[in-house]
Amino acid sequence: MACPADELAQLFGSTITNSTGAAAFICDRFTAASDNFTATQYAVDNTYLLFSAYLVFAMQLGFAMLCAGSVRAKNTMNIMLTNVLDAAAGGLFYYMFGFAFAFGTPSNGFIGRHTFALKSFPSVNFDYSYFLYQWAFAIAAAGITSGSIAERTQFVAYLIYSSFLTGFVYPVVSHWFWSADGWASAAKSTDLLFGSGVIDFAGSGVVHMVGGIAGLWGALIEGPRIGRFGGSGRAVALRGHSASLVVLGTFLLWFGWYGFNPGSFAKILVPYPTNAGGAYYGQWSAIGRTAVTTTLSGCTAALTTLFGKRVMSGHWNVTDVCNGLLGGLAAITASCSVVEPWAAVICGFVASLVLMGCNKLAEKFKFDDPLEAAQLHGGCGMWGVIFTALFASERYVAEVYPSVPNRPYGLFMGGGGRLLAAHLVQVVVIVGWVSATMGPLFFILHKLKLLRISAEDELAGMDLTRHGGFAYAYHDQGEEDGSDQNGGIRLSRVEPTATTRQIV
Secondary structure (H helix, E strand, O other): OOOHHHHHHHOOOOOOOOHHHHHHHHHHHHHHHHHHHHHHHHHHHHHHHHHHHHHHHHHHHHHHHHHHOOOOOOHHHHHHHHHOOOOOOOOHHHHHHHHHHHOOOOOOOOOOOOOHHHHHOOOOOOOOOHHHHHHHHHHHHHHHHHHHOOEEHHHHHHHHHHHHHHHHHHHHHHHEEEEEEEOEOOOOOOOOOHHOOOOOOHHHHHHHEEEEHHHHHHHHHHHHOOOOOOOOOOOOOOOOHHHHHHHHHHHHHHHHHHHHHHHHOEEEEEEEHHHHHHOOEHHHHHHHHHHHHHHHHHHHHHHHHHHHHHHHHOOOOHHHHHHHHHHHHHHHHOOOOOOOOHHHHHHHHHHHHHHHHHHHHHHOOOOOOOOOOOHHHHHHHHHHHHHHHHHHOOHHHHHHHHOOOOOOOHHHOOOOHHHHHHHHHHHHHHHHHHHHHHHHHHHHHHOOOOOEEOOHHHHHHHHHHHOOOOOOOOOOOOHHHHHOOOOOOOOEEOOOOOHHHOOO
């Protein structure tokens, strides 16, 4: 807000003795007020982004609970530790290299070249809150991959792949589609891919496909767990040990998704043009709509999976419903800000069918993923990328991506096929890039015998052989001396023995 004192002094005329001094005084006050408003806007936007970062980071707890419940009890400590290391190793490598590769500007269209180790932070482009938010996204991608290779992977392999994924592979992809310099980014104002760029708002492709495709290669190269497929090739269910932890993890992930999707706006105090609505309508409204579309897609996918699996298996399976719910959330992540709520219902419905179809294909080809992570995040994430190109609304695309007027939007909404073409390119390059980087990495680890544990360790369980004991080891004293004084059962910890090893 400019306040030129010389122009204001002319308006005073001769009515004020020192018009120039009065004008300067008034303008100083206006400038101070304007600076305060600007500082307040920065503070509100950064607080919003920090809160969103905390929500996304809380998803790591959700991943940990989901993973723990989905594996057998003898591998609980191992999978929990890998989730902790995804965050810890990912934090250091994303700090040193990842953020610079993703958002270091100015740069070329392929990779960032500045801001290593947060040099020259904060700046007019980024504050610390933005780094924290993007780090939470990076470790989410690594967490997805860990589920695909659970229960049979050496600890050193987790450290290597997690560091490589968060420090290089994922940042390059996020640079392509989210950086203002990326070759396929929708944030650019010129030289847009097919005149639109890729609208992957919160990362169905950037996060979920990257993590899912990486997990696909890891699980393929390792092979299935011992006993997953019988001698005749028939699939044998190796069920996780705790449906309670699966449900807890699912709700934590669902909760964190409200930072993942709405938080991707990065700012909340952004008014929209007055012709879009009244003063009540701005980016804060778009954030609310994004939360609604996220919710509807997840709910629809959960119910579709519930009844679909009931028809297929004859059971009401809570674990399948949880995975269906997460598949719907992963699918809507790309389009959450640019589609109508009714379209989100379609997204969730199809995402459930995609997940169930991918699981059938996995069984047919003897692909073993204990958490269905490759199918869920890879398959449903891919559907989410395509869905965006079909149902993106013209009005919402113009509001969320205002840098280019008349930007292409969804094919089924009358926007033509250019956005769909850009998104098909995104699918191809993500599959190609992750395959070209993570596939060889897992293959090299396999050849160096650093990838899979021995058959003896796998049968005994990694908690016992690699981590010093089981997460759960109890015996019921009530069988020996009856109940305690209060009539209850006493549980006590015992050391692992050959007997407990066979039981677990």
